[in-house]
Amino acid sequence: MSALLLAAVSTIGDFLWARFVTEHRTAYGLLHGIVVCLAIGFALGVHRRRPLAGALAGAVVGLAAAASFYGLAPWLGYSAMFVAWMGLWVGFGLISGSAIRSSVARGVAAAVLSGAAFYAISGIWTRPGPGAPDYLYHYLCWTVAFLPGFLALLVRAASSSDDDSRSQSSAV
Numbered sequence: 001m002s003a004l005l006l007a008a009v010s011t012i013g014d015f016l017w018a019r020f021v022t023e024h025r026t027a028y029g030l031l032h033g034i035v036v037c038l039a040i041g042f043a044l045g046v047h048r049r050r051p052l053a054g055a056l057a058g059a060v061v062g063l064a065a066a067a068s069f070y071g072l073a074p075w076l077g078y079s080a081m082f083v084a085w086m087g088l089w090v091g092f093g094l095i096s097g098s099a100i101r102s103s104v105a106r107g108v109a110a111a112v113l114s115g116a117a118f119y120a121i122s123g124i125w126t127r128p129g130p131g132a133p134d135y136l137y138h139y140l141c142w143t144v145a146f147l148p149g150f151l152a153l154l155v156r157a158a159s160s161s162d163d164d165s166r167s168q169s170s171a172v
Helices: 002-020 026-047 051-094 100-121 135-154 161-166
Strands: none
Touching (some): 051 100, 100 135
């Protein structure tokens, strides 16, 4: 369900970029990163029964991810987007409230799996079809991109050690 919600948020973002942004500005990219990650944080926070904390943490992760893209882009070009995308999932893993080892492992798994999915769908920007964007296709692509990250962060581990540590204090 979280991947479907975030696919909708990102598809709306694609529409807004295509319809209203005639010139790319860093401020727009930072705002976009904050809004998308605020929604990710909210979705993760709902699962942890802390939606407001999740949304706020998500906004911070989004700002950091978007800023990292703009900081790395002069050296990496468009590839900086993949680094930022993977970094945001590691960030969400770290703020999950689980034991540090579990948080890092889940964040890295989310980054790798979702990073591969994100790369697979990146043609919606790098090789767009002729004519107007197909927003249903964008929605499906975004669902594919978000699903592995959410699964890695939300599927319960087989051991109960993760559940025990989560009961201590959960950021998201």
